[in-house]
Amino acid sequence: MNLRQSTLVVKLTPLYGNQVADFQLVTEGYQNIVFRCTHQEETVFIRVAEARRRSVSMIEAELEWLRILRDSGIIVPSPRKSNKGNCIETISLGEDTFYAVAFSKVHGRPMDVTNSQLWNPQLFEKWGETLGRIHSVVPKRQIARPYWGEPLTSASETMAFFEKNEDCILKVRLFETVAQIENLPRSADTFGFIHNDFHQGNVLVHNEGIGIIDFDDCVYGWYAQDIAAALYHAFWQATALGGSDLSFGFSFLQSFLKGYRKPHNLSSEIVRQIPIFLRWREFFLYAVFMKNWPLDSLEIWQTYTLECLRKRIKNGEPYIPLSSNELMLLSEIR
Structure with missing residues (x-):
């Protein structure tokens, strides 16, 4: 220590x-x-x-x-x-x-992308169902947490970082995405209380089901943001460590959303928003890494990660390829 x-x-x-x-x-x-x-x-x-x-x-x-x-x-x-x-x-x-x-302590094992006994479509479906159950819980009264982008949220911290530290083109890209998000509809089907950091590092698997930890960032926001966080990090780990190819994103969502829609309505609007929040995740991670990694002594993989994030943000390149046809098919999952 x-x-x-x-x-x-x-x-x-x-x-x-x-x-x-x-x-x-x-x-x-x-x-x-x-x-x-x-x-x-x-x-x-x-x-x-x-x-x-x-x-x-x-x-x-x-x-x-x-x-x-x-x-x-x-x-x-x-x-x-x-x-x-x-x-x-x-x-x-x-x-x-x-x-x-x-x-x-929440009992269970962390997800292991190299273990096919754990990392498989059955798990993705159960993971999605757990998120759907969380999104289906509607508090009887207002919970005193901020809305996305308000002070003391990870979104406001991300925006503040780019305003102070990044060059003009990255700021332009950030505020283009922020404007797009702020104009999204806030219907009961698409907007509510979210975990706001729903990646596999906050998921534990055991015989009784799936446990979720680390609600420190919870806010009122769009349900698609939790789905996008799960997809982003699953894709990152599966392609980097698990030997999966670029088709993993679509196949993961097929299983994940099949589970999600069991307890929660999966509207086409939620699916349409997923690419927007995949892009937002890039801004969020870039800011977090730049603030917390030792920039004068980066490891090779860290340098590569920052370079890729910056390039995709600057050029508007999607990290996970999802075609309009694939999004339409995902909206029709039963």
Whole structure:
């Protein structure tokens, strides 16, 4: 652990653990720091977020949404109270403030694109069905989370990065896409509460079904955005590591959307929007990587990834080829 992580552990220990040695760093991701420890005889994961990125009310709304999903039979983490009896703890490090939340462990195995026993059309269908179930859960009252593009969302952070750091042509491409998104219809069939980072890294597979983790970015947005995130990262991993070819995108969606439409209406408008949000994912990832990767000591694959993202964004090239005929066929899936 680095100095900041070690100092956080010292602050967290009286709240969740017995001694500093109980804590293990799981990851310092692009947005949060996550530790694992034994708390009240249970393995928990403690997410630590900077207060400049998340307000207490936003975290409370996230926890409310998780409760609603659990009550609907969806496998998601449960918050665990600290030794002080709080679901959210405030931690100060000098001038910086952090919010800590402990979550129960969601059991299951990560998806492995090289394992055909796990990575197959049957799994894609079940994965899509799980997302359809999430999108079918409509809160009885407004959840206090922002709408896509509002302050303290990943979309607003992406736009702010391009405004400050990128050249004119990339800014033009960004705001062309933003304008396209903001003009999309917001009907009950296409718009609602979304996970907002629904890639396979946040999916765990076990005998009881599929568990979903990391709702930190949840917002009101377009359902197609969650579908596009799943497709984008599945395609990336399957073609880079799993030996799949460019046809994987269409075949993946055939299975995924077959499952999705079981609990949720799959309108042709949702399918039409998928390429738009595949493009948005490129802007989002480019900004995240540029902010978090060591630009003066990039590995070869990181340099290649950034070059490809920049080229596709600049030239308006799609990452995943989906023809208009394929989109029409996907709209008709039963």
